Amino acid sequence: MYCFEKKKYDIGIPYYKKAIEYSKKISDSSQLVFTNLNLTWALFDINKFKEGEESLKIINSYYKKHKDNSVIVVLKMLNGMYSNFKNENAKSDLYFKDAIRLGNNLNQKSDLSYSHFEYSKLLLKLKDYKNAYQNLEIYTRLNDEIYTEEKLKKADVEGVNFQLDEYKRTIDKIENEKDLQFQSLKKSRIIVLLFIIVIFVLLLFLNSLIKNNRFRLKSNADLLLANEELIVANKKAQESAMLKTQFISTISHELRTPLYGVVGIADLLLEEHKELSNSSHLNSLKFSARYLLSLVNDILQINKIEENKIVLDKMTFNLIDEFSMIKNSLSFIAKKNNNKIHIDVDALIPESLIGDKLRFAQILMNLVSNALKFTKNGKIELKARQIKVEGEIHSIEIKIKDNGIGISPLDQDKIFDKFVQVGRKELDYQGTGLGLSIVKRLLELFGSDITVESELGNGTVFTFCVDFECNYMKTNEIINNIQVNMTSSKILKVLVVEDNHINQLITKKTIEKNNYSCKVVDDGFMALDILIEEEFDVILMDINMPLMNGFETSRRIRAEGIETPIIALTAFDKNEITDEAIMAGMNDIIVKPFESVQLFKIINSHILKYKSLV
Known part of the structure; x- marks a missing residue:
């Protein structure tokens, strides 16, 4: 509704992503593929082709496995749009022609009309104005046909509903006349009967009032006791849940931190001692x-x-x-x-x-x-x-x-x-x-x-x-995607804010191997002091530090007007800290231990983005 009727993509797209998560929970592949189909279409409509790339791959994989004709026309059209975006014009032309052919064969007018519309964009880009205009004409004609069919269907439904309302009014009229006759015949007897019933009800009400008053007093006492027990039980349950969450978070951090040291030192040994590279x-x-x-x-x-x-x-x-x-x-x-x-x-x-x-x-x-x-x-x-x-x-x-x-x-x-x-x-x-x-x-x-x-x-x-x-x-x-250029012609300055000395050593050596300049400080206060005196290209920020944690340090850095990209380098689970990291002004999160390729890819991405804004 938001994406394709109201064109409010910023509201509609998050709903599609939530729908995908629910489809995964119930393991419904058909719901998952149709939701991914609509999500891809919505993202492509607003030119977010890179973001829709993964969803398109999922739909292509699904069709290869199931050969579902209900999605084939739109799938061909989306592949044509994506190829057009990548300037693969010949490939895009084939996809659009397949979509139009299949749309005609399967009589899917709606999907066929959009295929003609998107194809016209490609032809316009290729300066084939005549064919572009012909495809736009077909798109307009198909839309008119679809609109006319929908109007006829609505007209038929309205006609049937009108007849049903007429029948209902006639039946109601007959029933009302029947009720009036019945009421007239029994009016006198009803008055006497009602009088007797009222007296009887009053007596029952008086008796019930006395009993209910006693019962209410007893029930109130029982409810108060049960409520107190529920409050205590609920408090204990909340405390237990909080302790469990804290325990898992703490254990996760405490285990990942030494593992970062083990993995990092192993990598450093392999880097610094090439003779050990074949050591099993x-x-x-x-x-x-x-x-x-x-x-x-x-x-x-x-x-x-x-x-x-x-x-x-x-x-x-x-x-x-x-x-x-x-x-x-x-x-x-x-x-x-x-x-x-x-x-x-x-x-x-x-x-x-x-x-x-x-x-x-x-x-x-x-x-x-x-x-x-x-x-x-x-x-x-x-x-x-x-x-x-x-x-x-x-x-x-x-x-x-x-x-x-x-x-x-x-x-x-x-x-x-x-x-x-x-x-x-x-x-x-x-x-x-x-x-x-x-x-x-x-x-x-x-x-x-x-x-x-x-x-x-x-x-x-x-x-x-x-x-x-x-x-x-x-x-x-x-x-090829794994391989990253680990050399840089320009020396970039990196500030590492980390209290663990082993982690400092590993991170510093990893960064300096890539021809980066690296400075390390032990806490947030030292980071604020050095940032006032020097400029850096990126800041790697630990979260769990003494004196002042990474979130508070990031907030103070932003309060000083410093816009340098801040990347959280933490052992916490990413999902646990994402919201707080965004609120603190951080730009990204890397979970330790990490691959050096991943680190430099994220660092370079944010530095380039920051430099382009500056």
Whole structure:
């Protein structure tokens, strides 16, 4: 209504985005694609093509899978608009012609008319004025036909409603006459009856009044007592919820901060000591730290996993490399229990796959580490088989097999529940009981499920199937997007406001490697002092600092009239602080630990934006 009737896109677009979130919760792909379709159209109408790019990709992916003709005309038109925006004129022309052809074949007049209208814009841009004018004429004619049809439908409905109103008035008139006759015949008897009823009602009312008064006094006393108990219970519930939130926030921050140090130091070692670049131990340390970070995030946000708030990433990876990394990272557990890990990968599986490799690795890590813990002097097999190929989608079946202690049939239904541990007789098997629960929920995000076959004393086999994409053009595009120019011809000045000395060291070295000038201060007061004396191109601001936190420091910087971009560099969850960061005048948020590529991409973006405004 707001976008396409009132043309108030700034109000309508947020409603579409909310609708998409609700569609994800109920797992309704049709609602999700139609909402993304309208969102893309609205964004393209106001020339926000970059913002609508992701939604367009989702619709294209949906159509490739479902071949839904109800969206094909608009989808072709939107692809034509996007290609026009990218100046891919030939490609845009083909899309618009397909949209017009399909619109005629499917008799979708409304979508067909808009396709002619958008096509005319392309032709006008190409200076083909004659064809542009012809398409505008067709657009006008189709709109007139649609308007005429709607008027006829409304006229038919109004005519039927008028006849129904006439019939109703006639029936009401007959009923009124009947009621008047009936009332006239029984008027005298009703008066006597009413008199008797009134006396009887008065007597009942008097009796009820006495009883109700007694009951009310007793009920009031009970309600007062219950209300007091409810107030106490509600207060305790609120305190419990607040403590839980504070606990999760604190744990998240306290775990991410040292992890930033581990990841950062591993990166620095690899940068400064090139001879260690092939060290399996150092690479395993870095991989394990990143895996631990992902695991911490998912454990702390397991409710978000259940509510489908996590969106899978698109990264390119090699399956054999991932299996080898898992094997190397868990080698110490294997040696402890004298186990061997055997990797078997189908030769038909492509070298480069596209998917969320970090969460896929987390699934494998949980399953293989479980197998190693519950197996002694044995063998763990990690197998991958390609079972189906449909276009660019490769279905890969993964099996993790061990010859360990096994799982009893009674326990096999419980192992995927949260905080459940089976087969634990003493303290031999450590863990939280969350591993398999997280595996199941992560696989649900991949659109998959997991099965288990096991027998006590004869080992266990976990099996699941995951779909990955194989497209070498997209793979190259992803790799190119990851690569960032890490050199700069101009020395840019960066101010880092951070109280943790390890974090100061890592951040400073990371920044100076890119030919940036970096100064570090320990708190907000020192930041204010140095900003009055010197100018900087960007400020990296920690949030949780003594004396004065990052939000208050940012507010005071803005109060001084300093417009330098401020980027929050924090271990807090981004969703928890976004609103307060915006109110404090911050420009962006980066969650520690981060990739240096991500850091410089965001820094350069904000510096360029700031310089263009100045």
